[in-house]
Structures are given as structure tokens and as C-alpha cells.
Amino acid sequence: MASKTFEDVLFPGIDVQVKGVNDCSDVLVVEAVSTVRPGRCPNCRKQARRVHSTYQRTLEDRPLGSHRVTIRLRVRRYFCDRRSCSRTTFVEQVPGLSARYRRSGTGLLNLNS
């Protein structure tokens, strides 16, 4: 029987790849990157071609066994190259991710630059 990967458990059907897992006593720190293709500007829908920068989002998941789970996900910011567009950059959207890791009122989802 094939064992489940971290991707299966943490990101079912989501375009995210786990790069490494650090077991820090009672916390499991998962380093992950998004593998989605460059998206479209949410303003003008132009296909992105150039990466502006990357940054890390910290997500917390439900505990796995006795471990708390913290996910460090690297996501990309893109330029919008359409000159008439009022938006110069935008952050990629990972389909399914925001539904799974909903921004909660208790501040479980933090933006780190």
C-alpha cells in the first residue's frame, strides 16, 4: 500500500510542492512552493510573464498527531506588463489554497515578507 505524501495530506488537489519538512520537537515546519503557472492580472486579465519577487506566507494547519503544523509557502508576485493597466504587480493565486487555509479572525494566517 502506497504511503501518503505530505502533498496528499496537506495540499490535496492543490498545486503546491513540499520541499522539506523540519520536525522541531512538537512543531512540524513544512517548506513548500507553489507550482501554479503564471497567472493573469486580476485587473486587466493580461497573462503574467515576469516575476517581480517572491515572499513567504505562513499558514497553520490542523495538528498531525501530536504535532502542530506550520507551513511556509513561497508564492510569487508578478508584474503586469500592460501599460494602460493601473495595477503594476499582483500576487499569484493558488487555486484551492485559500479555501483550505481560510483567513481566520484569530490571525492564523500571517503575511511575512
Ligand SMILES: [Zn+2]
Ligand atoms: Zn493588469
